[in-house]
Amino acid sequence: MRIDIFTLFPEWFGWFSQQRHVGNVLAAGSKLQCFDYRETTPLGAGQVDDSPYGGGAGMVMRVDVVDRALEDAYGQAGRRPRVIVLTPSGRIFDDSLANELADEPHLALLCGRYEGIDERVREHLADDAISIGRYVLAGGELAAMVVADAVLRKLPGALGHASSAQEESFSEALGGAPEYPHYTRPPSYRGWSVPEILLSGDHAAIRAWRLDRSRERESEGS
Numbered sequence: 001m002r003i004d005i006f007t008l009f010p011e012w013f014g015w016f017s018q019q020r021h022v023g024n025v026l027a028a029g030s031k032l033q034c035f036d037y038r039e040t041t042p043l044g045a046g047q048v049d050d051s052p053y054g055g056g057a058g059m060v061m062r063v064d065v066v067d068r069a070l071e072d073a074y075g076q077a078g079r080r081p082r083v084i085v086l087t088p089s090g091r092i093f094d095d096s097l098a099n100e101l102a103d104e105p106h107l108a109l110l111c112g113r114y115e116g117i118d119e120r121v122r123e124h125l126a127d128d129a130i131s132i133g134r135y136v137l138a139g140g141e142l143a144a145m146v147v148a149d150a151v152l153r154k155l156p157g158a159l160g161h162a163s164s165a166q167e168e169s170f171s172e173a174l175g176g177a178p179e180y181p182h183y184t185r186p187p188s189y190r191g192w193s194v195p196e197i198l199l200s201g202d203h204a205a206i207r208a209w210r211l212d213r214s215r216e217r218e219s220e221g222s
């Protein structure tokens, strides 16, 4: 898989690429590449934004700047990756969307800054608009990392144990419910005990207990 990030802050992704699960999939042949809007902007002096039509506070990233960055990366015609603009007003990112994106061979994530990106990018250049939640970040970089992290950890070889990604919160194995609680040693700490059943060695009973807790969390909406 290849993920391209379009950003004004490519250096943010150096740290991200070094994280173990990301490093694992990159070592296995996937690619994470950054494209700096300022390096391809058709405007002078590295300009990428302008004041909003209709007035109002802040600056808006220009459509011609984003278009040129995409053109420079992929050419004018031909196959483009699935292009996703990151915006608080997009489709909310969740596990099923992460699965959908993990099946794509090539993604391009467009990070905005300032007041956001000219709407014509969403209308004419992007295939999707994705939000990581109903709050506003200063820029799309953290949102791109959230999306890339959730997608890349689903790829073979990302995690130490492949089974970790098969049965976890919101997975099919748990019927889309949150995962059950985990405990480890010591069995008692400050009088807080691990549920007896987990120490019983009765695997069928443990499985049933875990599925019950998972369903309980789902019905509590946690």
Ligand SMILES: C[S@@+](CC[C@H](N)C(=O)[O-])C[C@H]1O[C@@H](n2cnc3c(N)ncnc32)[C@H](O)[C@@H]1O
Pocket: 086, 087, 088, 089, 110, 111, 112, 113, 114, 115, 116, 117, 130, 131, 132, 133, 134, 135, 136, 137, 138, 139, 140, 141, 143
């Ligand atoms: C300060 S925000 C713009 C907010 C915009 N004026 C609004 O009210 O919806 C700048 C950029 O951060 C990114 N961003 C901020 N919050 C986000 C979120 N919840 N999900 C995805 N991207 C987000 C987007 O790329 C956005 O263009």
